[in-house]
Amino acid sequence: MALVKFHKVTTLPATLEANAFYYVENGTFAESYITNSAGVARSVGNTAMINALIDQALADFESGMQSEMEIVPDIAARDALAPTTNKLVLVIDASADATVSVGSATYAWRQSSATWIKIAEYESMDVVVTWANINDGPSSSPAQIDSAVSASHTHANKTTLDALGTNTDGLTLNGTNVSSVWATNGW
Helix, strand or coil: CCCCEEEEECCCCCCCCCCEEEEEEECCEEEEEEECCCCCEEECCCHHHHHHHHHHHHHHHHHCEEEEEEEEEEHHHHHHCCCCCEEEEEEEECCCCCCCCCCEEEEEEECCCCEEEEEEEECCCCCCCCHHHCCCCCCCCHHHHHHHHHHHCCCCCHHHHHHEEEECCEEEECCEECCCCHHHCCC
16 A cells, blocks of 8 residues: 655646645645656646536537527527527627626527526627727827827916917907007006
8 A cells, every 4th residue: 555645835846746645725726636656646626627627518519519609689589599509699688687687698509408508798898999990080199199188288377378369350368359559458
């Protein structure tokens, strides 16, 4: 009978000791491995094993799945579909599903059990607009516009400059024509 050695580590070593139990504490996760007499690790209910099971389930699901995702407006439209193979469907307004409070959701039709399975939900969709994609947009860069806006709000004589204007007779101050005699303008 072989003795089993116990190791508590933060990462699984590259070379494992034979007949050993490894407890791996990694942040908020903990995993465990047991090695055989050749030092080969066997997973014990850990992330690697769970991921392998998920990968296998997805591979099994995908093997009988249509290659395109269908997009429908609501749950009623999803329920009206008659899939004959595994299928993914994006429901734009999935609020009729009691498990979705607001937004969209992606569902998988599992042909073997004839059921819809919610696999993801989305509260909103993000839209990214780049400066270059704005039709008939300004020729200035965002940095130039930011600089101009910032400067317009920090000028030392802003109050006086805001009082200046023009009309058909020329320059105005607070809406009144400015005389050509400087001493009478009340600056």
